[in-house]
Amino acid sequence: xxxxxxxxxxxxxxxxxxxxxxxxxxxxxxxxxxxxxxxxxxxxxxxxxxxxxxxxxxxxxxxxxxxxxxxxxxxxxxxxxxxxxxxxxxxxxxxxxxxxxxxxxxxxxxxxxxxxxxxxxxxxxxxxxxxxxxxxxxxxxxxxxxxxxxxxxxxxxxxxxxxxxxxxxxxxxxxxxxxxxxxxxxxxxxxxxxxxxxxxxxxxxxxxxxxxxxxxxxxxxxxxxxxxxxxxxxxxxxxxxxxxxxxxxxxxxxxxxxxxxxxxxxxxxxxxxxxxxxxxxxxxxxxxxxxxxxxxxxxxxxxxxxxxxxxxxxxxxxxxxxxxxxxxxxxxx
Amino acid sequence: xxxxxxxxxxxxxxxxxxxxxxxxxxxxxxxxxxxxxxxxxxxxxxxxxxxxxxxxxxxxxxxxxxxxxxxxxxxxxxxxxxxxxxxxxxxxxxxxxxxxxxxxxxxxxxxxxxxxxxxxxxxxxxxxxxxxxxxxxxxxxxxxxxxxxxxxxxxxxxxxxxxxxxxxxxxxxxxxxxxxxxxxxxxxxxxxxxxxxxxxxxxxxxxxxxxxxxxxxxxxxxxxxxxxxxxxxxxxxxxxxxxxxxxxxxxxxxxxxxxxxxxxxxxxxxxxxxxxxxxxxxxxxxxxxxxxxxxxxxxxxxxxxxxxxxxxxxxxxxxxxxxxxxxxxxxxxxxxxxxxxxxxxxxxxxxxxxxx
Numbered sequence: 001x002x003x004x005x006x007x008x009x010x011x012x013x014x015x016x017x018x019x020x021x022x023x024x025x026x027x028x029x030x031x032x033x034x035x036x037x038x039x040x041x042x043x044x045x046x047x048x049x050x051x052x053x054x055x056x057x058x059x060x061x062x063x064x065x066x067x068x069x070x071x072x073x074x075x076x077x078x079x080x081x082x083x084x085x086x087x088x089x090x091x092x093x094x095x096x097x098x099x100x101x102x103x104x105x106x107x108x109x110x111x112x113x114x115x116x117x118x119x120x121x122x123x124x125x126x127x128x129x130x131x132x133x134x135x136x137x138x139x140x141x142x143x144x145x146x147x148x149x150x151x152x153x154x155x156x157x158x159x160x161x162x163x164x165x166x167x168x169x170x171x172x173x174x175x176x177x178x179x180x181x182x183x184x185x186x187x188x189x190x191x192x193x194x195x196x197x198x199x200x201x202x203x204x205x206x207x208x209x210x211x212x213x214x215x216x217x218x219x220x221x222x223x224x225x226x227x228x229x230x231x232x233x234x235x236x237x238x239x240x241x242x243x244x245x246x247x248x249x250x251x252x253x254x255x256x257x258x259x260x261x262x263x264x265x266x267x268x269x270x271x272x273x274x275x276x277x278x279x280x281x282x283x284x285x286x287x288x289x290x291x292x293x294x295x296x297x298x299x300x301x302x303x304x305x306x307x308x309x310x311x312x313x314x315x316x317x318x319x320x321x322x323x324x325x326x327x328x329x330x331x332x333x
Numbered sequence: 334x335x336x337x338x339x340x341x342x343x344x345x346x347x348x349x350x351x352x353x354x355x356x357x358x359x360x361x362x363x364x365x366x367x368x369x370x371x372x373x374x375x376x377x378x379x380x381x382x383x384x385x386x387x388x389x390x391x392x393x394x395x396x397x398x399x400x401x402x403x404x405x406x407x408x409x410x411x412x413x414x415x416x417x418x419x420x421x422x423x424x425x426x427x428x429x430x431x432x433x434x435x436x437x438x439x440x441x442x443x444x445x446x447x448x449x450x451x452x453x454x455x456x457x458x459x460x461x462x463x464x465x466x467x468x469x470x471x472x473x474x475x476x477x478x479x480x481x482x483x484x485x486x487x488x489x490x491x492x493x494x495x496x497x498x499x500x501x502x503x504x505x506x507x508x509x510x511x512x513x514x515x516x517x518x519x520x521x522x523x524x525x526x527x528x529x530x531x532x533x534x535x536x537x538x539x540x541x542x543x544x545x546x547x548x549x550x551x552x553x554x555x556x557x558x559x560x561x562x563x564x565x566x567x568x569x570x571x572x573x574x575x576x577x578x579x580x581x582x583x584x585x586x587x588x589x590x591x592x593x594x595x596x597x598x599x600x601x602x603x604x605x606x607x608x609x610x611x612x613x614x615x616x617x618x619x620x621x622x623x624x625x626x627x628x629x630x631x632x633x634x635x636x637x638x639x640x641x642x643x644x645x646x647x648x649x650x651x652x653x654x655x656x657x658x659x660x661x662x663x664x665x666x667x668x669x670x671x672x673x674x675x676x677x678x679x680x681x682x683x684x685x686x687x688x689x
Contacts (some may be wrong), residue, residue, distance in 0.1 A: 014498075025511055153616060266506075274506075
């Protein structure tokens with residue numbers, strides 16, 4: 001119980017840190033968002049009165065009005081009410097509405113692709129570590145190439161081959177938006193088919209780039225674990241190689257991969273955000289990019305918050321799972 | 334498993350003929366193993382000559398190390414010399430989107446007729462500068478939080494560890510994007526972008542360093558040094574730090590890869606450092622000018638390829654360093670076994686018995 005409480009407390013602290021960073025960054029950075037928007041409006045030929053400034057400031061959650069502490073309370077208050085402000089570029093659509101539309105895309109894509117990459121990478125790592133010097137093991141240096149490839153570049157390459165040279169997969173979007181009859185997003189077969197078809201290249205990008213990391217980590221841990229005495233004992237007992245490999249070696253070797261999940265997930269999320277831009281995939285990363293290029297501050301803040309919360313939730317899940325699989329982590333708490 | 338009369342095939346065992354083919358210039362029978370954190374206890378033997386102890390810290394020569402270093406040296410050399418020998422990367426010409434080899438351009442031109450070969454040289458230099466400076470900054474930060482905090486111990490260690498873990502779980506690149514966007518473009522200099530990248534990327538290294546420092550700190554010889562009255566800085570610098578050098582090196586390399594990739598992503602979104610020219614900037618311009626739909630592959634394939642080659646080279650170097658940290662990871666390929674001087678029959682037997 002202590003273990004679970006500790007974990008939950010830690011993630012609460014991390015959550016609070018993300019909230020506070022989200023509050024502080026716009027206020028501490030040298031650029032003043034209100035002035036930037038005012039300057040844009042002035043450049044467009046609109047007249048600027050002090051009331052205009054005030055209106056913009058209110059829209060941005062009261063930046064530059066009142067003391068920092070009172071702004072902070074106001075910020076937390078609006079967060080509790082689920083209010084992330086109104087998007088500037090898509091005025092007057094609420095940020096939460098935009099994020100609600102974008103989040104399922106990213107979570108499904110990144111989630112599924114990460115699970116596929118994890119399972120494939122771990123299995124390959126087990127095999128490579130078990131048979132040192134085999135073909136698979138010698139492939140490892142080649143695999144590092146994919147690990148070091150920027151996601152967005154791999155996306156460009158996949159598009160070059162599979163959309164431009166051989167027109168197999170679509171260029172962009174999350175589903176066919178110009179199809180007839182019109183495809184309505186939801187649990188219906190035409191939409192799912194279209195979404196899977198459009199998601200194939202983005203998913204392939206994530207899997208190809210992230211599989212190497214899992215495989216390498218697992219292979220190295222497998223090699224280290226296999227030289228433990230209990231493996232020798234297991235073999236001496238005459239257990240089948242399969243049982244030694246999976247139940248004795250792999251089960252222990254996979255633990256560092258899980259406890260290092262936060263680092264790996266950070267890479268995947270960072271890569272996916274930029275990658276979505278390449279595919280114009282209607283997820284969170286694409287929204288973040290649109291917000292950045294339009295100076296849409298409320299949307300940008302909201303996106304950062306949602307990404308942070310999603311990453312924290314995924315890490316919490318893995319941490320709790322780790323406690324379930326490995327009793328030692330619970331005992332250590 | 335091998336019977337007892339079989340020679341132990343593990344390369345780290347001192348009695349095997351492992352040394353053949355590696356490190357022939359240094360007669361030390363146990364190349365580079367005695368300083369690994371996995372090795373129990375203090376280094377054996379009376380004080381070795383300084384030259385030899387440095388040699389122990391160097392990775393043993395392996396195909397991976399040679400390939401990695403050669404690739405990295407080639408790219409780095411090109412980044413240093415290239416900008417002096419190529420044409421002006423920003424000079425425009427009338428040869429728009431020439432394919433490689435066409436009109437006398439080695440790697441073709443972009444939409445404005447700029448020489449992409451020249452741009453690649455400048456871009457590589459820019460990416461390497463950012464990568465190295467961010468890597469060093471991140472290393473200093475991670476050493477501060479990971480090594481110093483852990484050595485001091487107590488409440489400071491606890492709070493540093495908590496801080497590290499919190500920074501670790503908050504996604505770095507989105508944070509970098511948000512920070513970079515709040516800085517006006519004219520103030521978004523090379524230094525600022527490097528600092529932002531370093532601040533968001535040190536945590537993973539700090540966690541690794543913390544766990545290694547914890548294990549080194551608990552060793553008997555560190556306790557002995559403390560009891561002998563050595564000052565704190567001396568225990569840290571002379572007793573603990575040498576054991577951390579392989580780990581620090583591998584973390585530095587990770588940080589450099591991460592920084593190059595992070596900067597490329599940031600530049601690709603148009604949030605790169607003001608006035609800098611990197612491989613990411615090249616990709617940004619290629620993407621913005623629809624190089625993909627125009628089929629100008631020579632515009633966007635080479636920059637990404639250089640990033641991937643750099644990353645691969647650094648990872649290969651890291652493999653060799655990992656083999657110092659953890660000798661169990663050393664080569665056990667067919668080629669490596671051949672060097673042990675076993676007969677083919679013995680090798681076959683070992684393989685059948687699936688010896689690791």
